[in-house]
Amino acid sequence: xxxxxxxxxxxxxxxxVTALFGDGFTANPDRISDLQIHPLxxxxxxxxxxxxxxxxxxxxxxxxxxxxxxDPGWLLWQESYIPLCYVPSSxxxxxxxxxxxxxxxxxxKFIPGGTFNNGTANITVSPFYLDKYEVTQDGxxxxxxxxxxxxxxxxxxxxxxxxxxxxxxxxxxKRSLQEGFTPCYSYLTFGTNPANWPVGWxxxxxxxxxxxxxWSADGYRLPTEAEWEFxxxxxxxxxxxxxxxxNAIDAVAWYTVNAANASHPVGTKAPNELGxxxxxxxxxxxxxxxxxxxxxxxxxxxxxxxxxxFRVRRGGGWWxxxxxxxVSARSGNTPTTSHQSIGFRVARRTY
Numbered sequence: 524x525x526x527x528x529x530x531x532x533x534x535x536x537x538x539x540v541t542a543l544f545g546d547g548f549t550a551n552p553d554r555i556s557d558l559q560i561h562p563l564x565x566x567x568x569x570x571x572x573x574x575x576x577x578x579x580x581x582x583x584x585x586x587x588x589x590x591x592x593x594d595p596g597w598l599l600w601q602e603s604y605i606p607l608c609y610v611p612s613s614x615x616x617x618x619x620x621x622x623x624x625x626x627x628x629x630x631x632k633f634i635p636g637g638t639f640n641n642g643t644a645n646i647t648v649s650p651f652y653l654d655k656y657e658v659t660q661d662g663x664x665x666x667x668x669x670x671x672x673x674x675x676x677x678x679x680x681x682x683x684x685x686x687x688x689x690x691x692x693x694x695x696x697k698r699s700l701q702e703g704f705t706p707c708y709s710y711l712t713f714g715t716n717p718a719n720w721p722v723g724w725x726x727x728x729x730x731x732x733x734x735x736x737x738w739s740a741d742g743y744r745l746p747t748e749a750e751w752e753f754x755x756x757x758x759x760x761x762x763x764x765x766x767x768x769x770n771a772i773d774a775v776a777w778y779t780v781n782a783a784n785a786s787h788p789v790g791t792k793a794p795n796e797l798g799x800x801x802x803x804x805x806x807x808x809x810x811x812x813x814x815x816x817x818x819x820x821x822x823x824x825x826x827x828x829x830x831x832x833f834r835v836r837r838g839g840g841w842w843x844x845x846x847x848x849x850v851s852a853r854s855g856n857t858p859t860t861s862h863q864s865i866g867f868r869v870a871r872r873t874y
Contacts, residue, residue, distance in 0.1 A: 558570070558571075558619070558620075559571050559572070560610075560619075569607065569608075569610075570583065570608050570610050570619060574605075579626045580602050580603065581604075581608075581624065582602050582622045582624055583602075584598060584619065585598050586598065600619075602624075625650070625873070627652075630655050631653065632654075633650065634753070634758055635759050636648055636649045636759075637753065639752070643819060644820055646823075647821070648823075649824050650873045651870055651872060651873055652870060652872070653746060653754050653797075653799065653868065654868045654869050655798055656789040656801070657789050658683050658691075658866060658869060659679065659683060659789055660677065660681050661680065662683070663694060666698045667693070667697065670683065671685040671861075672863075674863060675786055675841070676785040676788075676841075681788055681789070684806055685865075686867065687859050688809045688834045688857075688858035689724075689730075691867040692725075692734060696715055696717050696742065699743050700715075700742075704741050704871075706740060706742045708735070708736055710724055726859070727859070728859050729832075731813075731858040732829070736811065736826070738824075741871065743869045743870070743871055745809060745869065746810050746811065746869075748811070748825075748827060748853075750810075750870060751837050752837065752850060752851070754797060754799055755795065755802040755837070755838065756850050757796030762796060766845075766849060767799065767802035767850050768792075768794055769793065769795075772803070774793050775803055776805065776845075777791075777792060777801070777805040777840075778841060780845070782804070782841035786806055789805065792804070801838070802838055803838055803849070803850065804839055804848045806865065806866040807864050808836060809856075809866075809867045810836065810837055812826065812835045813827045813830065813831035813832075813833065813835070814831060814833035814854075815831055832858075833856060834856060834858050835854070836865060837853065838852075839852060841864060
């Protein structure tokens with residue numbers, strides 16, 4: 524799926540002179556910034572650009588005039604698996620842009636990196652993958668061997684709930700091990716396999732800071748608060764909605780007015796701009812960060828403070844009013860909290 528647009532426009536003049544027209548998404552720190560055109564013959568140019576880490580392939584578009592990204596006037600010229608292609612030099616085909624294509628992985632959506640404002644500062648987030656669904660009861664049981672949910676919506680495709688933040692951490696590592704990935708979380712010096720962690724590791728709120736995250740590992744993990752909010756807002760495709768996916772909450776969220784006092788199967792409301800479901804409503808979602816006031820000053824890939832007790836949860840749920848389901852709404856619970864309206868979804872690195 525073509526989700527992450529690394530873009531630069533170039534003009535191929537008849538004399539072989541190259542002019543750059545700037546970047547499409549200036550918020551993207553990893554955008555293609557050196558699109559170059561090299562004359563080969565009177566009728567042919569070679570187009571080259573920086574390799575984009577994690578890209579599965581590239582798409583080269585062509586036009587006779589400069590157009591906005593996504594304009595239907597752009598003609599797909601070719602796809603390339605290397606940062607190079609050949610293009611005509613005729614005046615009718617003078618403008619080009621290149622997009623890096625990242626494929627979604629199963630239910631995981633590729634989230635293009637970018638920058639958003641959290642109300643206090645500008646936050647830049649690198650690309651990552653995020654499951655388009657909250658973890659379901661069926662998915663949780665397949666990893667953990669049991670389903671703790673009862674009384675507030677039960678079934679294979681319902682979101683899991685009555686899970687603590689600690690259980691979410693355990694799920695991530697166990698699933699990583701089951702699927703052959705490197706787990707992200709370690710407990711003190713006891714390694715990454717929860718089976719080897721000491722008895723009582725998840726009984727005390729104070730133990731949560733004994734868990735560290737290897738952000739470069741390829742296993743499953745909770746999203747950071749910054750990743751979660753950026754994705755909930757629609758990422759680089761955001762329309763600035765109040766709720767994730769729209770301004771009309773009933774179209775995008777299960778909440779106290781329409782949920783009939785229970786959760787609902789995941790993905791039954793409309794998705795947001797990135798194809799993510801239930802980022803507003805249905806089940807409140809634990810994320811990685813310790814809860815605290817936002818720091819001032821712009822940040823890149825923040826992971827929250829190092830000390831504190833409460834862990835952030837986002838999105839609101841069937842239990843909540845509309846205001847708690849807004850993409851900017853924040854709350855928190857202790858890592859030992861288990862509630863009928865709290866679950867989680869998982870993320871992975873891109874490469």
